[in-house]
Amino acid sequence: MSAHESEWTLRRLSAGELAAAEAARVRAHTASCTVCGAALRGIEQGQAAFEAAIPFERFEAGVERAVQRQRRGTAFTTPPRRWVATTVAMAASVLVVFLARPLLEGPSPGRNGIKGGAVAELRIGGGPGPQREARKDGPEELVEGERVRLGYQADGHRYVAALSVxxxxxxxxxxxxxxESLPVEPGADLHWLPGSWEFTGSGAERVVLVLSDAPVPVESLVDAARRAFLAADGNVEQMAPLDVPGEQTHWMLLKP
Structure with a gap:
């Protein structure tokens, strides 16, 4: 067994994806190991430099022409109540390139692997702190002004939809x-939904992304979410997966 922590573990530590006990152990190791300590500092400095050069707002401003090139001929609908600003998968892919290429083989920290090889990711940014990927092993706390974006790798699924409760x-x-749920973007890369959301109010909010092989009516998704909420006795944190076809990923967010 190697005496050093893997790059994967160090990146999960930097992203806040390790459980408290494991994070404390790895932090203690990096404090005493010059090799791992230097690697962790490099990861953190690289992330800080990237965010200084390409802040979260870059994904939401100054890209109207790219939107028109990518979605030429497609009419824009009225945005949902919590929608913040239009953005594009092309611009978002810059983030993926910078953050994913240094990683070892496998999904990046914070992504949820869905049965069958599909992947989903929820990214948080726009607040006072650094960008980060939402935890998958527990609730993720938000601070005032932070917004979220959703990404996916469809792995053969043909349609995508998302909602929150x-x-x-x-x-x-x-x-x-x-x-109905919309066709996925072509290609095997990680694609981003065209928008970001700032959730209002306080308390818990569950975000659900559904990948399916056939279109699913939005009304059916909403009804399934309401049934799951009632079945959990009104506890959004205890909701079961929605009774809809396809593969789904859930994240729990705690609003300020």
Whole structure:
């Protein structure tokens, strides 16, 4: 067994993806190991330099022409209630390139592997702290002003949709806001949904992304979310997976 921590472990530590006990152990090791300590500092400095050069807001401003090139001929619909600003997968892919290429083989920290090889990711940014990927092993705390973005690798699934459920059971379709789940972007890369969201109010908010082989009516997704909320006795943190076809990923966010 190697005496040093793997790059994967150090990147998970930097991203806040390790459990408290494991994080404390790795931190203690990096404090006494010059090799691992230097590697961790390099990871943190590289992330800080990237965010200084390409802040979260770059994904939400100054890209209208790219939107038109990528989605030429597609009409934009009225945004959902919690939608913040239009952005594009092309611009978001810059983030993926910079953050994913240094990693070892396997999904990046914070991504949820879905059955069958599909991947989903929820990224948080726009607040006073650094960008980060939402934890998958417990609730992720938000601070005032932070927004979230959703990404996916479809792995053969053909349609995608997303919604959120707050602590009182209010269900908000995020992508799309009506109709049916939309076709996934072509290609095997990580794609980003065209928008970011700032969740209002306080308390818990569950975000759900669904990948399916056939389009699913948004109304059916909303109804399934309401049924799951009621089945959990109104506890959004205890909701079971939605009773809809396809593969789904859930994240729990704690609003300030």
């Amino acid at each position: 707050d602590a009182i059971g209010d269900v908000t379709p995020l992508h799309p806001e009506s109709g």
